[in-house]
Amino acid sequence: MPIDHKHPISGASYSAVELAEDNAAVLMLDQRRLPTEEIYERLRSSSEVARGIRDMVVRGAPAIGVAAAYGVVLAARQAKSLDELGALALEIRSARPTAVNLMWAVDRMLSAAQAFGRVDVAMLAAEARTLHRDDVAANRKLGALGAERVPDGATILTHCNAGALATGGYGSALGVIRAAVGAGKRVRVLADETRPYLQGLRLTAWELHQDGIPVEILTDGMAGWFFAQNAIDLSVVGADRIARNGDVANKIGTYSVACLSRAHERPFYVAAPWSTVDVDCATGESIPIEERSPTEITHFGGRRIAPEGVGARNPAFDVTPARLVNAIFTERGVIDPVNESSVTRLAGGA
Numbered sequence: 001m002p003i004d005h006k007h008p009i010s011g012a013s014y015s016a017v018e019l020a021e022d023n024a025a026v027l028m029l030d031q032r033r034l035p036t037e038e039i040y041e042r043l044r045s046s047s048e049v050a051r052g053i054r055d056m057v058v059r060g061a062p063a064i065g066v067a068a069a070y071g072v073v074l075a076a077r078q079a080k081s082l083d084e085l086g087a088l089a090l091e092i093r094s095a096r097p098t099a100v101n102l103m104w105a106v107d108r109m110l111s112a113a114q115a116f117g118r119v120d121v122a123m124l125a126a127e128a129r130t131l132h133r134d135d136v137a138a139n140r141k142l143g144a145l146g147a148e149r150v151p152d153g154a155t156i157l158t159h160c161n162a163g164a165l166a167t168g169g170y171g172s173a174l175g176v177i178r179a180a181v182g183a184g185k186r187v188r189v190l191a192d193e194t195r196p197y198l199q200g201l202r203l204t205a206w207e208l209h210q211d212g213i214p215v216e217i218l219t220d221g222m223a224g225w226f227f228a229q230n231a232i233d234l235s236v237v238g239a240d241r242i243a244r245n246g247d248v249a250n251k252i253g254t255y256s257v258a259c260l261s262r263a264h265e266r267p268f269y270v271a272a273p274w275s276t277v278d279v280d281c282a283t284g285e286s287i288p289i290e291e292r293s294p295t296e297i298t299h300f301g302g303r304r305i306a307p308e309g310v311g312a313r314n315p316a317f318d319v320t321p322a323r324l325v326n327a328i329f330t331e332r333g334v335i336d337p338v339n340e341s342s343v344t345r346l347a348g349g350a
């Protein structure tokens with residue numbers, strides 16, 4: 001059932017994920033069905049939340065983190081001890097490998113439970129709602145910082161969906177665009193369709209169109225041609241994990257956008273809350289890249305479109321080296337230049 005009021009935490013009429021008022025269920029907007037159907041799944045156990053993350057009912061690094069935090073609340077309803085809570089949380093923590101927000105959120109919830117000294121559903125629900133609110137506030141802050149780099153009249157390329165649907169609300173890359181529009185700048189957006197899951201075509205286009213922000217869809221192979229015609233002023237994308245040296249893992253195809261941006265001397269920006277930065281990961285080489293089923297490529301709408309007997313490769317993410325990233329917008333400040341000393345300085349380590 002659609003949420004027909006402004007959601008108090010996401011600030012929009014929709015919310016990727018929320019906790020039911022009685023703390024007994026997690027509501028996930030089924031992003032596999034957007035934009036044709038706006039349906040919320042009601043999940044009643046931590047295993048169901050893990051399944052919702054694995055099957056991409058909810059997706060996008062910060063939204064996965066919020067869902068995981070709410071999943072730990074459901075685990076707390078089932079667990080009789082902190083050990084049992086930790087065991088149930090492990091299933092959520094391992095639902096997808098690349099977005100570090102997932103591990104970060106579960107660990108924050110378990111630390112809160114440890115600090116409290118017992119399994120307390122109400123306390124964990126309050127902690128999870130705070131984590132959700134913090135994510136929206138972070139997106140608004142980093143969006144405003146990023147918007148300063150957006151010229152009036154810019155045409156902006158984005159890849160995948162790093163919007164309200166991919167976060168607790170407002171969005172990271174789309175947060176930059178929303179903040180630029182809020183500051184009175186006229187912008188146009190080109191959204192890569194983002195094969196094979198079509199997050200750009202289905203989700204980014206849906207979100208921006210609802211906000212009245214001009215958006216057109218490109219197939220993934222078109223961006224080079226638009227750069228060649230000087231039709232793109234800058235690119236901004238989200239991130240699933242940022243390594244200590246500034247390498248960025250994001251949706252497959254992001255690296256191509258970064259290479260094109262550099263070849264055509266246009267800025268390539270990344271927008272992400274600090275929960276996406278993994279200072280324990282020295283470089284992009286140690287970021288685990290999720291491999292998804294080849295059927296996402298070989299099949300379309302449940303029907304095989306590739307020749308029988310031919311396989312497909314399906315890495316869900318790639319890594320863009322720090323040297324191709326002009327700046328990273330976070331709520332702690334702008335990482336520019338993008339290198340290890342800038343990241344560790346913002347991390348508080350130098």
Ligand code: MRU
Nearest residue numbers: 059060061160162166238239251
């Ligand atoms: O596979 P997905 O849809 O979860 O991948 C999402 C992305 O790659 C996003 O760009 C990233 O998580 C940032 S979302 C603010």
